[in-house]
Amino acid sequence: MSSRHNGMNLETLVPCGVIHGRFQILHNDHLRYLLAGKALSNHLVVGITNPEPALSADDEADPARSDPAANPLTYYERQLMVRRALETHGVALEDFTIVPFPVNFPQRYRYYVPLDAVFYLTIYDDWGRKKLRMFQSLGLKTHVLWEKPPHEKGISASEVRRRIREGLPWEHLVPETTAELVKAWKIAERL
Numbered sequence: 001m002s003s004r005h006n007g008m009n010l011e012t013l014v015p016c017g018v019i020h021g022r023f024q025i026l027h028n029d030h031l032r033y034l035l036a037g038k039a040l041s042n043h044l045v046v047g048i049t050n051p052e053p054a055l056s057a058d059d060e061a062d063p064a065r066s067d068p069a070a071n072p073l074t075y076y077e078r079q080l081m082v083r084r085a086l087e088t089h090g091v092a093l094e095d096f097t098i099v100p101f102p103v104n105f106p107q108r109y110r111y112y113v114p115l116d117a118v119f120y121l122t123i124y125d126d127w128g129r130k131k132l133r134m135f136q137s138l139g140l141k142t143h144v145l146w147e148k149p150p151h152e153k154g155i156s157a158s159e160v161r162r163r164i165r166e167g168l169p170w171e172h173l174v175p176e177t178t179a180e181l182v183k184a185w186k187i188a189e190r191l
Contacts, residue, residue, distance in 0.1 A: 016117040017041030017143075020101045022049050022157070024071055025164075025187070026081040026178045029155040031089065034082065036145045037120040038091055045113050046082055047101025051075040070158065072190045075100055077181070084177040103131065106138055115140060123147040165191040 019037035023030055038044045050071050073081075079098040086096055102108045109115060118141045123129055128147075135142050155173050163170035164187060171179040182188075 013042050014040060014118045016043045016045060016114055017120055018045045018047055018101075018113045018117045019120045020047035020049050020103060022071065023078045023082060024050075024073055024157050025160050025174060025182060026078065026085055027155045027157060027160050027174045029153075030157075031085050031175050033122055033145065034086060035089060035091070038086070038096065040120070040143070041118070042095070044091075044096045045117060046079075046086075046096060046098045047103070047113055048075055048078050048082070048098065049101050049103040051100035051102065070161075072161070072187065077185060081178050081181055084181070085175040088175065088177050106134060109138070117141070118143050120145050124150050124153045161191055164188050 017037050017040055019034060021030060021033070034044070034046065052075060082098055083093075083096075087093060099112050101112055115138075119135050120143050121128060121132055121135070122145050123132065124147075132142060132144065160170050160173050162168075163173070164182065167188075174182070
């Protein structure tokens with residue numbers, strides 16, 4: 001696989017990759033995204049965006065991202081969901097690190113992630129394109145895992161949350177470990 005961004009060729013594993021997302025609630029397409037990043041990296045740093053309200057910001061490219069209703073889980077809960085899902089799918093604990101990632105505050109990136117890593121993204125909309133431009137303007141190495149129109153995105157966390165809230169089937173959309181945690185933490189009561 002080769003990248004069309006920054007002239008990078010990812011035919012061999014990179015020492016370190018950075019991947020990011022809110023993971024509000026971690027679903028099967030998130031897991032596919034995480035595993036795609038890990039497949040290209042010896043070590044994967046998973047940045048959890050919107051880790052707390054003070055490190056979240058409104059953005060015209062995706063205004064719902066900072067809405068409290070779209071962010072019901074804590075950073076701790078999301079990092080545990082990600083960790084359990086990756087471990088269950090064969091990624092050794094020493095092969096990944098999970099950190100907060102204040103995506104809307106580029107001046108803070110250096111405190112959370114290695115800036116010499118390859119930053120992975122997927123693009124479905126203006127928000128994805130904006131992040132790519134932002135990362136590239138900072139001189140970060142980028143690699144787009146895939147780019148698809150919005151109607152081909154697949155599962156969305158907002159759909160998973162809606163199904164949980166409305167009592168509809170949702171477990172098939174998330175890793176088994178995520179379903180276990182959502183039930184144990186009574187997330188439906190928060191939604």
